[in-house]
Amino acid sequence: MIKPRIGVFGLTGCGGCQLEILNLEDDLIDFVNAVDIVHFTEAITEHSDNYEVALIEGSVSTNHDVERLEHIAKVAKIIVAIGACSSTGGLNCLKNLYGVEKAKELVYGDKKDWIDAIETKPIDEYVKVDYYARGCPPTRSEIVDIVKSLIVGKTPEIPNYPVCIECKKLNNTCLYDLGIACMGPVTRAGCNARCPSSISGCEGCRGPIDEPNINAQIDLLKKYGLTVEDIMEGFNLYNACKKITDKSK
Amino acid sequence: MIYKILDKEDYNDFLKKLVENYDFYGPVKKDAAVHDFQKINDVEKIDVDFKRTTVAPAKKLIYPPEETILSYDISDDIEIRSEVQADEKILFGIDACDVNGLAFLDKFFSDEFVDDFYFQKRNKLIIIGLDRMPTETNFSLSLGKEYAREGFDIFLTDLKDRYFVRIGTEKGNNLINKYAKTRDASENDFADYDGYMDNYRKSFKAKADISNFYDNFEIIYDNDKFWSKTAKDCFSCGSCCLVCPTCFCFNVRDDMEINLKKGNKIREWDSCMIPDYGLVAGGHNFRKDKENRLKQRYRCKLKTFVQKFDTYACVGCGRCIETCMAKINIVDDINSVKKEVSV
Numbered sequence: 373m374i375k376p377r378i379g380v381f382g383l384t385g386c387g388g389c390q391l392e393i394l395n396l397e398d399d400l401i402d403f404v405n406a407v408d409i410v411h412f413t414e415a416i417t418e419h420s421d422n423y424e425v426a427l428i429e430g431s432v433s434t435n436h437d438v439e440r441l442e443h444i445a446k447v448a449k450i451i452v453a454i455g456a457c458s459s460t461g462g463l464n465c466l467k468n469l470y471g472v473e474k475a476k477e478l479v480y481g482d483k484k485d486w487i488d489a490i491e492t493k494p495i496d497e498y499v500k501v502d503y504y505a506r507g508c509p510p511t512r513s514e515i516v517d518i519v520k521s522l523i524v525g526k527t528p529e530i531p532n533y534p535v536c537i538e539c540k541k542l543n544n545t546c547l548y549d550l551g552i553a554c555m556g557p558v559t560r561a562g563c564n565a566r567c568p569s570s571i572s573g574c575e576g577c578r579g580p581i582d583e584p585n586i587n588a589q590i591d592l593l594k595k596y597g598l599t600v601e602d603i604m605e606g607f608n609l610y611n612a613c614k615k616i617t618d619k620s621k
Numbered sequence: 622m623i624y625k626i627l628d629k630e631d632y633n634d635f636l637k638k639l640v641e642n643y644d645f646y647g648p649v650k651k652d653a654a655v656h657d658f659q660k661i662n663d664v665e666k667i668d669v670d671f672k673r674t675t676v677a678p679a680k681k682l683i684y685p686p687e688e689t690i691l692s693y694d695i696s697d698d699i700e701i702r703s704e705v706q707a708d709e710k711i712l713f714g715i716d717a718c719d720v721n722g723l724a725f726l727d728k729f730f731s732d733e734f735v736d737d738f739y740f741q742k743r744n745k746l747i748i749i750g751l752d753r754m755p756t757e758t759n760f761s762l763s764l765g766k767e768y769a770r771e772g773f774d775i776f777l778t779d780l781k782d783r784y785f786v787r788i789g790t791e792k793g794n795n796l797i798n799k800y801a802k803t804r805d806a807s808e809n810d811f812a813d814y815d816g817y818m819d820n821y822r823k824s825f826k827a828k829a830d831i832s833n834f835y836d837n838f839e840i841i842y843d844n845d846k847f848w849s850k851t852a853k854d855c856f857s858c859g860s861c862c863l864v865c866p867t868c869f870c871f872n873v874r875d876d877m878e879i880n881l882k883k884g885n886k887i888r889e890w891d892s893c894m895i896p897d898y899g900l901v902a903g904g905h906n907f908r909k910d911k912e913n914r915l916k917q918r919y920r921c922k923l924k925t926f927v928q929k930f931d932t933y934a935c936v937g938c939g940r941c942i943e944t945c946m947a948k949i950n951i952v953d954d955i956n957s958v959k960k961e962v963s964v
Contacts, residue, residue: 402878537892540676541677545652583896
């Protein structure tokens with residue numbers, strides 16, 4: 373059994389995904405025993421350039437991010453994207469909808485030239501990503517599952533079915549039956565239907581399944597009285613970088 | 622079969638005693654949208670006046686969405702445990718469709734080998750059925766599943782001032798003798814029961830013309846235009862399978878602790894409507910397209926088990942119709958197959 377050397381890195385993001393690893397609670401001791409953590413931006417002062425697996429949170433939103441990511445990719449054998457920003461670009465991509473220059477101006481006014489911001493992209497626009505622990509924040513058990521799978525040498529099982537499956541297993545009433553719009557039918561499960569279980573519509577933070585039926589989702593949302601603007605807002609919240617194309621047609 | 626009459630004034634008392642003495646599950650209003658079969662501690666919570674039950678169906682009591690079928694510990698010696706926990710339970714208030722649904726699962730899980738995880742729980746489940754008028758989407762009459770001949774311990778039919786009681790097993794008989802004040806059914810009671818059943822059968826609005834489906838399905842099978850139209854809006858979300866009282870497919874997942882010493886094998890509900898269901902080693906997928914998956918579901922429900930068990934694997938409860946956000950309707954589709962082939 374190998375004990376992989378792991379580096380945990382953060383690009384542009386809130387740092388919450390790294391925090392999820394530190395929040396493993398009951399599993400944390402076993403987790404740090406099972407792997408060799410040599411770099412962890414948010415948790416340890418030591419730095420190392422000797423790691424096999426890189427867990428990366430955050431989107432690529434600055435030139436500095438590009439440099440760091442390309443360096444990490446040169447060192448690491450396996451790259452795991454952690455969280456929505458890293459996997460789909462996440463909330464940061466909303467900036468792109470304004471245009472980078474306009475967004476900089478809106479936020480920083482006449483100091484905008486101090487800011488090294490570029491168009492936001494998920495990390496797989498720059499480097500090959502082996503696995504994704506999606507979500508905002510990512511599911512702790514999924515991060516652990518991916519690492520476990522790497523240790524025992526099997527492919528991690530990441531759900532490629534929509535949130536509906538988890539809702540049904542959890543005995544949740546379909547939110548559409550309660551008159552609440554939900555992105556669940558096109559969003560990748562794996563969060564254990566976190567939001568619908570609290571009677572809050574899914575916002576798609578884990579990104580779409582491989583073959584989302586986007587046209588049917590648009591029809592569905594229209595039936596529930598949403599406008600095209602509402603619908604695009606729903607799709608864009610976490611997925612503005614990834615143009616969702618309907619492969620199911 | 623023993624036939625008895627339970628007067629309305631004795632009905633509540635009967636249920637109360639059962640709730641007091643048993644782990645009792647029955648229909649309760651879950652929220653504004655649906656009813657669910659849940660554990661009952663207070664007989665007043667039981668609400669048999671329900672229409673929608675599009676959450677995990679009552680089969681979850683004996684075939685749960687997720688269950689640990691095996692635990693292992695390889696810390697020192699290799700230790701493997703596989704225990705089924707099962708206590709006696711009463712399931713009250715399911716209708717004839719759902720009784721027939723469980724009867725189908727009984728057959729399926731005892732076919733080639735006996736599924737112990739299912740039967741440990743099934744054998745301890747006491748079923749008290751209750752007739753109710755068909756919902757808008759219920760088409761069980763078309764499939765001959767509107768009446769429960771077997772698969773229950775007790776079955777009640779509401780004749781306004783009294784219940785017509787059918788006792789199907791010794792267990793049911795003992796329960797009645799111990800907890801209910803009943804009398805023998807008279808000729809008059811039988812006549813009223815027949816009257817109820819006639820009216821019940823006349824009340825079905827959803828009708829599927831299943832005649833010749835067995836052969837017609839083969840004719841329509843390769844008609845890509847038909848299937849692409851039928852499955853156009855399918856989300857491949859699996860909801861139809863997960864609210865179905867007869868769907869039996871499961872996956873077994875390995876859930877190892879991060880210490881890599883202990884773990885569980887977990888059986889979980891699966892759905893033939895999701896893309897990865899047909900994915901095999903090497904990356905080939907036998908049912909890559911949603912059209913193929915819907916077609917397969919219909920074959921399984923309406924054909925495969927006609928060959929195997931001489932019965933449909935669908936009881937016509939209509940839950941899949943109600944739950945489908947794409948408005949895919951098995952009744953319409955059965956009728957469309959007929960129409961398409963007849964042209």
